[in-house]
Amino acid sequence: MAAFAALSRSSADASLLASLRELLGGRLSTAAAIREQHGKDESYHAPHSPDAVAFAQTTAEVSAIIKLCAKHKTPVIAFGAGTSLEGHVAALAGGICIDMSQMNGILRVNAEDLDATVQAGVTRKQLNEHLRDTGLFFPIDPGADASLGGMAATRASGTNAVRYGTMRENVLAMTVVLADGRVIRTARRARKSAAGYDLTRLFIGSEGTLGIITELTVRLYGIPEAISAAVCPFPNIEDAVDTVILTIQSGVPVARIELLDEIQMAAINKYSKLDHKEAPTLFFEFHGTPAGVAEQAEMVKAIASEHGGDDFRWATTPEERSKLWQARHDAYYAALALRPGSKGLATDVCVPISRLAECISKTKRDLAQSPIPYALVGHVGDGNFHLVFMLDPNRPEELAEAGRLNERMINRALAMDGTCTGEHGVGYGKMDFLIAEHGEAISVMRTIKRALDPNGILNPGKIVRI
Amino acid sequence: MAAFAALSRSSADASLLASLRELLGGRLSTAAAIREQHGKDESYHAPHSPDAVAFAQTTAEVSAIIKLCAKHKTPVIAFGAGTSLEGHVAALAGGICIDMSQMNGILRVNAEDLDATVQAGVTRKQLNEHLRDTGLFFPIDPGADASLGGMAATRASGTNAVRYGTMRENVLAMTVVLADGRVIRTARRARKSAAGYDLTRLFIGSEGTLGIITELTVRLYGIPEAISAAVCPFPNIEDAVDTVILTIQSGVPVARIELLDEIQMAAINKYSKLDHKEAPTLFFEFHGTPAGVAEQAEMVKAIASEHGGDDFRWATTPEERSKLWQARHDAYYAALALRPGSKGLATDVCVPISRLAECISKTKRDLAQSPIPYALVGHVGDGNFHLVFMLDPNRPEELAEAGRLNERMINRALAMDGTCTGEHGVGYGKMDFLIAEHGEAISVMRTIKRALDPNGILNPGKIVRI
Numbered sequence: 001m002a003a004f005a006a007l008s009r010s011s012a013d014a015s016l017l018a019s020l021r022e023l024l025g026g027r028l029s030t031a032a033a034i035r036e037q038h039g040k041d042e043s044y045h046a047p048h049s050p051d052a053v054a055f056a057q058t059t060a061e062v063s064a065i066i067k068l069c070a071k072h073k074t075p076v077i078a079f080g081a082g083t084s085l086e087g088h089v090a091a092l093a094g095g096i097c098i099d100m101s102q103m104n105g106i107l108r109v110n111a112e113d114l115d116a117t118v119q120a121g122v123t124r125k126q127l128n129e130h131l132r133d134t135g136l137f138f139p140i141d142p143g144a145d146a147s148l149g150g151m152a153a154t155r156a157s158g159t160n161a162v163r164y165g166t167m168r169e170n171v172l173a174m175t176v177v178l179a180d181g182r183v184i185r186t187a188r189r190a191r192k193s194a195a196g197y198d199l200t201r202l203f204i205g206s207e208g209t210l211g212i213i214t215e216l217t218v219r220l221y222g223i224p225e226a227i228s229a230a231v232c233p234f235p236n237i238e239d240a241v242d243t244v245i246l247t248i249q250s251g252v253p254v255a256r257i258e259l260l261d262e263i264q265m266a267a268i269n270k271y272s273k274l275d276h277k278e279a280p281t282l283f284f285e286f287h288g289t290p291a292g293v294a295e296q297a298e299m300v301k302a303i304a305s306e307h308g309g310d311d312f313r314w315a316t317t318p319e320e321r322s323k324l325w326q327a328r329h330d331a332y333y334a335a336l337a338l339r340p341g342s343k344g345l346a347t348d349v350c351v352p353i354s355r356l357a358e359c360i361s362k363t364k365r366d367l368a369q370s371p372i373p374y375a376l377v378g379h380v381g382d383g384n385f386h387l388v389f390m391l392d393p394n395r396p397e398e399l400a401e402a403g404r405l406n407e408r409m410i411n412r413a414l415a416m417d418g419t420c421t422g423e424h425g426v427g428y429g430k431m432d433f434l435i436a437e438h439g440e441a442i443s444v445m446r447t448i449k450r451a452l453d454p455n456g457i458l459n460p461g462k463i464v465r466i
Numbered sequence: 467m468a469a470f471a472a473l474s475r476s477s478a479d480a481s482l483l484a485s486l487r488e489l490l491g492g493r494l495s496t497a498a499a500i501r502e503q504h505g506k507d508e509s510y511h512a513p514h515s516p517d518a519v520a521f522a523q524t525t526a527e528v529s530a531i532i533k534l535c536a537k538h539k540t541p542v543i544a545f546g547a548g549t550s551l552e553g554h555v556a557a558l559a560g561g562i563c564i565d566m567s568q569m570n571g572i573l574r575v576n577a578e579d580l581d582a583t584v585q586a587g588v589t590r591k592q593l594n595e596h597l598r599d600t601g602l603f604f605p606i607d608p609g610a611d612a613s614l615g616g617m618a619a620t621r622a623s624g625t626n627a628v629r630y631g632t633m634r635e636n637v638l639a640m641t642v643v644l645a646d647g648r649v650i651r652t653a654r655r656a657r658k659s660a661a662g663y664d665l666t667r668l669f670i671g672s673e674g675t676l677g678i679i680t681e682l683t684v685r686l687y688g689i690p691e692a693i694s695a696a697v698c699p700f701p702n703i704e705d706a707v708d709t710v711i712l713t714i715q716s717g718v719p720v721a722r723i724e725l726l727d728e729i730q731m732a733a734i735n736k737y738s739k740l741d742h743k744e745a746p747t748l749f750f751e752f753h754g755t756p757a758g759v760a761e762q763a764e765m766v767k768a769i770a771s772e773h774g775g776d777d778f779r780w781a782t783t784p785e786e787r788s789k790l791w792q793a794r795h796d797a798y799y800a801a802l803a804l805r806p807g808s809k810g811l812a813t814d815v816c817v818p819i820s821r822l823a824e825c826i827s828k829t830k831r832d833l834a835q836s837p838i839p840y841a842l843v844g845h846v847g848d849g850n851f852h853l854v855f856m857l858d859p860n861r862p863e864e865l866a867e868a869g870r871l872n873e874r875m876i877n878r879a880l881a882m883d884g885t886c887t888g889e890h891g892v893g894y895g896k897m898d899f900l901i902a903e904h905g906e907a908i909s910v911m912r913t914i915k916r917a918l919d920p921n922g923i924l925n926p927g928k929i930v931r932i
Binding site for chain 2: 197205245430
């Protein structure tokens with residue numbers, strides 16, 4: 001797994017660096033520590049440092065940087081918060097990293113239209129903090145405090161996609177710098193449009209390989225009048241998953257419905273100092289009017305009860321809820337803490353929900369044959385679940401074994417008409433799986449990549465080989 | 467307006483027709499009446515007949531037809547139900563029309579996953595009829611009984627997009643035949659995926675210019691436990707629009723919220739033999755649990771009441787509801803019937819909802835200066851509204867004047883960050899407006915078109931000039 005074409009690595013030449021320095025002054029860095037930090041994400045994938053890091057502040061600067069790189073046929077890689085999980089930011093062929101963190105301006109909040117326009121380096125927490133007094137919020141929540149540009153570039157989602165959708169459904173328009181430095185806006189601010197090819201969706205999930213997103217207009221939502229959250233343990237994982245499936249099929253507009261297996265529950269109890277039952281558990285959140293939330297909760301309780309889930313523990317105050325979801329968001333670190341010094345490999349399949357129970361139970365049977373420790377957590381309302389393998393970094397055979405387990409799980413998901421990645425993206429970790437998933441369609445992706453980036457300078461070695 | 471590049475027209479040659487006849491036998495027609503019928507849609511745009519019509523039955527046949535056309539560099543145009551409104555099916559450069567109406571198989575309903583896979587010629591009413599006993603339905607409703615392939619190709623939406631989204635949000639995956647006859651599947655059946663470029667969304671709205679959709683997997687929804695609908699007149703159009711804006715901003719999950727002006731109300735009263743007040747009127751529909759629907763209705767009634775809308779007339783039985791929405795769907799024909807013998811020109815701007823009242827009132831002021839009769843109807847929850855101009859086909863100066871009014875309205879919408887087409891698409895009627903809307907981004911569309919259809923055989927003369 002995780003094979004990638006060996007790209008020839010060529011250092012950015014001195015004249016390019018001189019031009020960039022002229023443009024950016026002190027905002028161009030070739031310091032080793034800065035370069036190292038920008039060549040790695042939060043995954044187990046080998047880091048690859050860029051030759052220099054450019055801290056851009058405006059779309060015009062990004063355009064100028066790309067024009068210079070295009071002239072020198074030098075790779076350009078955008079860097080948001082560095083929280084990706086498939087090696088997206090690794091400078092496999094060297095080149096210039098554009099750090100977007102200084103492009104953190106919130107340009108406009110249109111409260112009446114329920115949208116906001118931001119620079120790509122704005123993080124989701126920063127946006128929600130900014131919105132605090134407006135009664136509005138931006139829902140997409142991948143756990144990490146990622147940048148919105150990075151979230152769009154990887155088509156991120158997370159815990160409440162089951163209700164609010166993914167970045168695909170929540171970006172109205174973007175400003176994108178193309179491979180030759182030209183700047184386009186992908187769409188207008190209208191809620192819907194039938195005006196030509198859907199460039200917004202083309203760049204969402206393109207991982208910086210077709211253009212670099214510098215601004216985006218995202219959808220906002222009114223903070224629900226009532227929110228309540230609950231945790232409920234189940235006798236076994238099948239009963240928990242069946243509860244999810246029935247909830248979705250019944251059309252209950254649940255805002256979050258998350259599964260954690262018994263190992264993951266033990267991990268968060270220990271890490272977040274909680275005392276939940278260490279059994280397969282669902283975390284729920286309901287949004288709506290007070291009456292609507294109560295009604296949703298009743299419907300879900302009835303379904304859960306039929307599957308042995310009777311012990312609902314409710315979090316109604318904002319503090320209780322926030323503690324509950326913080327524990328959920330820390331699941332990854334909690335799992336790694338079960339094996340001190342370990343490094344995580346996170347998997348990410350997503351299947352049609354009718355196949356979810358079968359996919360999880362077959363996967364669990366396969367994992368039972370292996371000594372590698374793992375925990376399971378999932379956005380199961382979408383059919384998406386993750387394993388975290390806790391790997392000893394000094395034992396490469398463990399990484400190889402986790403890779404084999406992941407490969408078998410992905411093949412299982414593909415055989416069920418599922419996808420190799422529900423939300424983490426392809427990066428350089430899943431290019432071979434992408435071919436297995438898409439077949440002939442991969443050639444269309446390659447054609448588009450070649451047409452929009454003929455010199456292959458945009459995040460080379462990611463998504464498709466050209 | 468509506469200028470299009472004069473394409474050189476070349477008849478399909480005899481050897482191509484012979485090969486197609488060998489492939490299809492009696493399912494290839496060169497009869498004048500059949501060709502004429504396939505060169506026109508429901509719009510005022512000049513029809514252009516294809517040289518022959520091929521009635522395909524399978525994806526393999528569509529592939530074989532396109533391979534032959536590619537060999538002969540002959541245009542290929544897909545034809546669904548012929549209900550488009552911007553000349554999408556006109557064979558501007560001649561060529562072969564592929565009629566999809568015999569590709570009307572419902573291949574699979576996955577009730578557990580809330581999706582169905584159908585051939586592209588299946589119409590929305592056919593699918594809903596098929597689903598009747600499952601408790602599920604497919605929501606997208608553009609009025610006309612369009613084919614699902616055509617609806618995907620034009621990114622259609624309609625009355626309940628405000629709740630359920632457009633075709634963009636409701637297609638999970640498609641089978642598409644490319645310009646060289648290769649067949650791809652754009653995605654898996656998983657609810658979400660971050661696996662590479664979003665080919666599904668690229669082909670949705672591409673109007674047959676990048677590939678021909680032969681099968682699609684669409685999302686289904688449970689038929690709501692409770693549905694209620696209402697009609698409410700308002701003192702003036704501003705109050706009606708303000709009611710819509712507040713309803714959307716309050717987050718009421720209204721399923722439909724439609725505006726008809728006083729002229730349109732007079733038209734449907736006459737056409738559908740109803741007795742509604744002839745004032746600006748909103749049509750509402752609420753979906754949910756009985757308690758949820760009652761709550762939504764109360765919230766909307768309170769908002770409407772603040773804007774002079776007190777006279778709610780409720781339709782609760784399925785028969786009453788169906789009569790109400792049939793009248794709404796017949797609005798276009800009802801408007802034309804106000805001026806017997808007239809032909810319609812339907813406009814389609816969509817603006818951010820904060821600008822909707824201003825856009826409508828400025829447009830109405832402009833229209834007041836003109837003698838051309840019109841009626842207004844709109845999916846106002848999305849910021850989308852239509853005018854129907856009723857034109858005397860024997861007075862070409864009326865078409866010219868309507869064109870000027872439409873152009874001014876589109877420029878007004880674009881200045882408000884809106885779009886020239888909310889749901890009808892571009893066809894050959896809006897190519898110039900598309901350039902005005904997208905600026906430099908149009909070059910990206912052109913690059914994609916050239917890369918995926920280098921010989922320009924797929925529905926030439928639509929969306930972008932190459």
